[in-house]
Amino acid sequence: MIRRDARAFWLFVGPFLLGLAVFAYLPIGWSAYLSFFDARNTVTPTEFVGLDNYGHMLTDGPFLASLGTFSVFAAFIVPLTFVLSLALALAVNQLRFARAFFRSVFFLPFACSYVVASLIWKTSLFSGVRYGLANTVLGFFGADPVAWTGTVDPPLYWIVLVTARLWLQLGFYMILFIAALQRIPEQLYEAAWLDGAKPGWQVFRHITLPQLRATAVAVLLLNLINAYQAFDEFYNIMGDARGYPPFARPPLVYLYYTSLGSGGQDLGRGSAGAVILALIIALVTLLQGRVLRFGRPA
Amino acid sequence: MQWNRRSFLTLTGLGAVGVAAGACGSNTGREGGTSLAQWYHAYGEDGVQEAVRRYAAEYPGGAEVEVSWNPGDYDSKIVTALQNSAVPDVFEAQVKIDWVRRNQVVPLDDLIDGVRDDFSPAVLAAQTVEGKVYGIPQATDTQVLFYRSSLLQAAGVQPPQTVDELVDAAAKLTRDGVKGLFAGNDGGVGVLTGPLLWSAGLDYLKDNREVGFDDPRAATALGKLRTLNANGSLLIGAPADWSDPGALIDGLAAMQWTGLWNVPKIQAALGDDFGILPFPGLDAGGAPSVPVGAYGAMVNAKSAHVEEAKAFVKWLWLDQVDRQLEFATGFGFHLPSRQSLVARATGLAAGPAAEAADYVRDHGHLVGGPVWTQQSNTALSDAVARIAKEGADPVAQTRTAVEVAKAELKRLFG
Numbered sequence: 001m002i003r004r005d006a007r008a009f010w011l012f013v014g015p016f017l018l019g020l021a022v023f024a025y026l027p028i029g030w031s032a033y034l035s036f037f038d039a040r041n042t043v044t045p046t047e048f049v050g051l052d053n054y055g056h057m058l059t060d061g062p063f064l065a066s067l068g069t070f071s072v073f074a075a076f077i078v079p080l081t082f083v084l085s086l087a088l089a090l091a092v093n094q095l096r097f098a099r100a101f102f103r104s105v106f107f108l109p110f111a112c113s114y115v116v117a118s119l120i121w122k123t124s125l126f127s128g129v130r131y132g133l134a135n136t137v138l139g140f141f142g143a144d145p146v147a148w149t150g151t152v153d154p155p156l157y158w159i160v161l162v163t164a165r166l167w168l169q170l171g172f173y174m175i176l177f178i179a180a181l182q183r184i185p186e187q188l189y190e191a192a193w194l195d196g197a198k199p200g201w202q203v204f205r206h207i208t209l210p211q212l213r214a215t216a217v218a219v220l221l222l223n224l225i226n227a228y229q230a231f232d233e234f235y236n237i238m239g240d241a242r243g244y245p246p247f248a249r250p251p252l253v254y255l256y257y258t259s260l261g262s263g264g265q266d267l268g269r270g271s272a273g274a275v276i277l278a279l280i281i282a283l284v285t286l287l288q289g290r291v292l293r294f295g296r297p298a
Numbered sequence: 299m300q301w302n303r304r305s306f307l308t309l310t311g312l313g314a315v316g317v318a319a320g321a322c323g324s325n326t327g328r329e330g331g332t333s334l335a336q337w338y339h340a341y342g343e344d345g346v347q348e349a350v351r352r353y354a355a356e357y358p359g360g361a362e363v364e365v366s367w368n369p370g371d372y373d374s375k376i377v378t379a380l381q382n383s384a385v386p387d388v389f390e391a392q393v394k395i396d397w398v399r400r401n402q403v404v405p406l407d408d409l410i411d412g413v414r415d416d417f418s419p420a421v422l423a424a425q426t427v428e429g430k431v432y433g434i435p436q437a438t439d440t441q442v443l444f445y446r447s448s449l450l451q452a453a454g455v456q457p458p459q460t461v462d463e464l465v466d467a468a469a470k471l472t473r474d475g476v477k478g479l480f481a482g483n484d485g486g487v488g489v490l491t492g493p494l495l496w497s498a499g500l501d502y503l504k505d506n507r508e509v510g511f512d513d514p515r516a517a518t519a520l521g522k523l524r525t526l527n528a529n530g531s532l533l534i535g536a537p538a539d540w541s542d543p544g545a546l547i548d549g550l551a552a553m554q555w556t557g558l559w560n561v562p563k564i565q566a567a568l569g570d571d572f573g574i575l576p577f578p579g580l581d582a583g584g585a586p587s588v589p590v591g592a593y594g595a596m597v598n599a600k601s602a603h604v605e606e607a608k609a610f611v612k613w614l615w616l617d618q619v620d621r622q623l624e625f626a627t628g629f630g631f632h633l634p635s636r637q638s639l640v641a642r643a644t645g646l647a648a649g650p651a652a653e654a655a656d657y658v659r660d661h662g663h664l665v666g667g668p669v670w671t672q673q674s675n676t677a678l679s680d681a682v683a684r685i686a687k688e689g690a691d692p693v694a695q696t697r698t699a700v701e702v703a704k705a706e707l708k709r710l711f712g
Binding site for chain 1: 374378380382483485488533671673684
C-alpha cells in the first residue's frame, strides 16, 4: 500500500519537481555562479572576477536609479491596489443581486496577458494622437492632445503604467479579500450591533478590518514583491525597438538589457544584479512580515 | 473501447513517446545529406519570406537549407543562440566585436576577396572587425527625412538645410492638429542620435579606437533635440513607431524621419506630394547625413557544417546577383549592397530612391559599428534621453557617456 502511494506520489509530483529543478533551481544556481565571472557573451565563463560584478552593480548609476524607479512605482501601486481592491471586495460582497457576475467582471482582467493589456493602453487608451481615448475625452473639454507616455515633466507616463497594472491585478486581490470577508463569523457583527456599534465605518474599523489582518498582510507582501518584479507593462509601454528611456526603467528591465540586450550580453553583471535584487526582495519581505506580524494570530 | 485511468495513461504515454520521437526525427534533413539552418528576422514586406524560402529550396549545393523566420526581438535571440548552440548555421546580423573575441562567428574573407571593392565601404565596415569580414552584406537600408510638400508650401516653409532650419520648420508646421515632425515615440532619441552627431562632423567612434563625440559640438548638436522636444513640435505617442509611415500618411505629422523601405506605401498614399532629404548639417562646419544599416549573412562558428554553410553563403550572397537584386528591390525599397547592382536596379534609376542612393554614397554613416558595445550604447542613449526629455545639461550628460565609451574601449583594447 505504501509502495503504491509512493509510486503515485512520484508519478504526479515527480514531473513537477523535475521541471522546477531544471527550469528554476538550476538557472538560479547558474546565475549565482555566473555573477562571480566575467561572463560577457558566454554562459560557461572561465575568468573568475570575485566580487567585481557586485561592486560594479552597487555603484552603477542606472541600476541604482532603477531601484529608485521601483520605489516610486511601489509607492503608487501598493497602497492604491490595497485600498481599491478592498473597496471593490466590500462593494461586491454587499451586493444582493448579480454578485457572481460582478465578481467575474472585476476578476476577468487578471486573465488578460500583460503584453496585450500594455499594447491596448499604449496604442488605444493613452496614445498621444488626437484620437486616443484619453485625448478624445480631453478634446471634449477643448484640451490639446497629451503625449501620455512621452511626457516627463510632469511625469504623466506613471498614469499609464499604474492604471494598466491596477486594471490587471485589482480583481485578483479583490477575490482574496472577498474570501477573507466571507470567513468573518456573522456572530461578530451581531454582537457588535447588540453592543451598539454603528453600521458603517465603526463596524468596519473595529470588526472587519482586524479580521482581515492576515489577508491584508499577505496582500501587501504579494503586492510589494510583484512591484519589484515589474517588467511586462514597463517594457511594452515604454520600450521600443531602439531601446528604453532611463526614466521609468525598473530593475528587471535594466537587468534584461544588461544580460540579454541585443549586440552584447553581460551575464556576469546581470546575474550579480539579479542576486542583489533577490536579496533585497527577501530582506524587505522578511522585514515587512516581521513588522506586520505576518502569520501570527490577531 | 472502455475508458479508464489505465487506458488513458497508456494512450497519453504512448502519445508523448510518439511526439518525442517525431521531434527527434524532424530536423535531420535529407537522409545522408547535410541540413543547414538559416535564420532571418521577420521582414515587414510581403513576399520576402517566400523569396528566401525559394532561394533556399533552389540551392544546388547538396545541402538542404531550412529557413527560420523570427518575429520579435531577433537580435537578442541571435546573441543567445550563438553562445553555445550549433544552430543556426547561417544567419543575418551585424557583427559585434565581442562575438569575434568569443570565437562565435567565422571570418569570410576567403569568400569575399574577389569582389570586396564592389561593396560600399560603410556597408562593409558594418561587418568588419580588425580587418576581417564576418558577414556578407545582403542589402542596404537607410533612413531619410520625408516631408509633405503641400504642407510645407502652405506654411511657407522651405525644405530644411540646417538643423536650426529643421527645428524652425517643425515649429511652423505644427498647426491645425498636425505636428511638425515625427522621429519616433521616444522623441527622436533612438533614431536621431547618430544623425545629430554626424551633423556636427562627429561620430560614435573615431577609427574604432577613440570616442568620436568627445567634443563640445556634440553637446550643442544633442541639445537641439531638447528644443524639438520642449517646443511641442514633435509627435509623441503615435500608434505606430518611426519605422512605419502611418504618421505621415495619416496626416499626424508634416515631416517624418523613417526608412527608405516606406517609399512604396507613401507613394501609394500621397502620390507625388512628398520629398526626401538627408538629415541636415548642424551649421557650415557640419554635413548632411543618412545612416547605413546592413544585415550580413554570417556563419556560426559552432556549426557542425561550417564549410557547407560558407558555400551556401557564397552561392546566395555573392554568386546569385539576380537573387540579390530581387531581395533588395523586389519587395520594398532597399539598396543592393553591391554598387554594381545599384546601377542595374531599374526602380532606383529615378525619384526618391535614386536620391537616397546618392545620399548613401555621399553621406552614408554606419550606426555605431562592431566596436560600439551595448554598454556604450545604453550610456549614450540614456544621456540623449535625459537631454531631450528632461532638459538635463547636455555637456555633463555627454561627458558621462564619453567616460563609459572610453572604459569600454579600454576593456576591448587595453
